[in-house]
Amino acid sequence: xxxLRAHNLAVSLDGFGSGAGQSLQTxxxxxxxxxxxxxxxxxxxxxxxxDRERQAVDPAHEPDxxxxxxxLEGIGAEIMGAGKFGPPGWQDDPEWRGWWGExxxxxxxxxxxxxxxxxxxxxxxTTFQFLDTTPEAALExxxxxxGGLDVRLGGGPTTVREFLKRGLVDMLHVVQVPILxxxxxxxWTGLEGLERDYDVESTTTPSGVTxxxxxxx
Amino acid sequence: xxxLRAHNLAVSLDGFGSGAGQSLQTxxxxxxxxxxxxxxxxxxxxxxxxDRERQAVDPAHEPDxxxxxxxLEGIGAEIMGAGKFGPPGWQDDPEWRGWWGExxxxxxxxxxxxxxxxxxxxxxxTTFQFLDTTPEAALExxxxxxGGLDVRLGGGPTTVREFLKRGLVDMLHVVQVPILxxxxxxxWTGLEGLERDYDVESTTTPSGVTxxxxxxx
Numbered sequence: 090x091x092x093l094r095a096h097n098l099a100v101s102l103d104g105f106g107s108g109a110g111q112s113l114q115t116x117x118x119x120x121x122x123x124x125x126x127x128x129x130x131x132x133x134x135x136x137x138x139x140d141r142e143r144q145a146v147d148p149a150h151e152p153d154x155x156x157x158x159x160x161l162e163g164i165g166a167e168i169m170g171a172g173k174f175g176p177p178g179w180q181d182d183p184e185w186r187g188w189w190g191e192x193x194x195x196x197x198x199x200x201x202x203x204x205x206x207x208x209x210x211x212x213x214x215t216t217f218q219f220l221d222t223t224p225e226a227a228l229e230x231x232x233x234x235x236g237g238l239d240v241r242l243g244g245g246p247t248t249v250r251e252f253l254k255r256g257l258v259d260m261l262h263v264v265q266v267p268i269l270x271x272x273x274x275x276x277w278t279g280l281e282g283l284e285r286d287y288d289v290e291s292t293t294t295p296s297g298v299t300x301x302x303x304x305x306x
Numbered sequence: 307x308x309x310l311r312a313h314n315l316a317v318s319l320d321g322f323g324s325g326a327g328q329s330l331q332t333x334x335x336x337x338x339x340x341x342x343x344x345x346x347x348x349x350x351x352x353x354x355x356x357d358r359e360r361q362a363v364d365p366a367h368e369p370d371x372x373x374x375x376x377x378l379e380g381i382g383a384e385i386m387g388a389g390k391f392g393p394p395g396w397q398d399d400p401e402w403r404g405w406w407g408e409x410x411x412x413x414x415x416x417x418x419x420x421x422x423x424x425x426x427x428x429x430x431x432t433t434f435q436f437l438d439t440t441p442e443a444a445l446e447x448x449x450x451x452x453g454g455l456d457v458r459l460g461g462g463p464t465t466v467r468e469f470l471k472r473g474l475v476d477m478l479h480v481v482q483v484p485i486l487x488x489x490x491x492x493x494w495t496g497l498e499g500l501e502r503d504y505d506v507e508s509t510t511t512p513s514g515v516t517x518x519x520x521x522x523x
Contacts, residue, residue, distance in 0.1 A: 102518070267518060269501060271496070272498065277320035277486055280486045281487060282488065290514070291510045291514060297507070299508050301484060
């Protein structure tokens with residue numbers, strides 16, 4: 090059966106999946122790039138951004154890539170929150186086409202959850218569909234769009250938390266980065282006892298982060 | 307130079323060092339024993355409780371013990387918060403002598419921070435001294451009592467957080483347990499940017515926890 094999976098969701102030790110003060114210039118707010126520094130040097134990210142051939146990949150990043158590349162496997166559609174599609178207020182800009190330029194790395198249908206939907210948008214191989222609906226209905230639409238493959242829950246942290254609360258997530262891969270952000274979007278709030286429904290496995294890598302994988306029992 | 311060190315401080319993924327609703331019957335509140343299950347089977351804990359000879363220690367717990375036993379090395383005194391010495395309200399009970407029976411595992415002077423001090427108390431080889439003072443003054447008294455050895459900051463989480471905020475902690479060993487408590491005593495609140503003053507190293511062990519060691523630069 091097709092699954093809903095969240096991958097590469099980085100959180101600080103104090104549980105923030107992005108910083109405070111997000112804007113066009115600072116997509117992760119005051120966190121800057123600190124939550125994603127384990128990710129940028131991985132072959133998976135390098136390949137996504139087209140630098141794969143230009144840049145030799147340091148084998149030190151292979152352990153992180155073992156986790157990172159799973160996010161690309163067997164996915165037929167993505168669901169993301171409004172906060173991932175653009176900076177606060179993107180809904181006021183009819184020209185906004187996402188962060189990813191003219192060849193977004195999704196290569197599949199993407200459902201963007203927003204209270205201010207707009208017509209579907211094709212960018213490169215990716216179709217963005219904007220829905221003002223419940224997590225359950227969004228998931229149903231995404232499974233439909235995925236044609237039997239799994240659906241990726243792309244974030245941000247607030248969206249992932251909402252789906253976790255409703256028991257909709259089959260697999261969650263969190264990357265804990267040993268920094269203290271102090272403020273931002275909290276991932277773990279309101280999820281007491283989450284672990285009871287999952288097998289949980291933790292793995293530390295040489296980059297200093299800890300990969301925590303929740304797999305539904 | 308003598309250092310202030312905190313060891314074996316277990317926290318949930320969502321950052322709680324103990325559960326809510328602590329009492330005589332439930333010293334960790336609704337967390338029960340879940341934060342300490344990595345610790346109980348270690349030779350260090352077994353030795354403390356006198357079971358060392360009676361109980362064979364499973365070598366699977368050796369990786370956790372590498373961290374656990376450091377808490378006993380080179381320590382000349384301990385500082386603990388009122389919440390570690392007894393359940394809420396212990397100050398109203400003049401007979402309360404701590405959780406640990408007649409041979410507490412400290413074998414050194416212990417300073418208990420409380421707004422309702424009482425005369426010093428000798429239990430076995432341990433002297434408990436009760437002080438209503440600042441973290442800085444408590445630390446000075448503890449270094450004095452430790453006679454050149456290090457001082458252990460024994461917890462609970464609220465006390466450790468207070469000392470961290472004031473920049474008094476030289477080494478912090480946190481054990482992250484992959485459960486979500488949802489409520490309780492938060493360790494990480496108000497510590498934005500803590501990592502800048504420390505080298506941080508994370509290690510996952512077969513018991514499923516992650517040991518995170520902060521060492522002051």
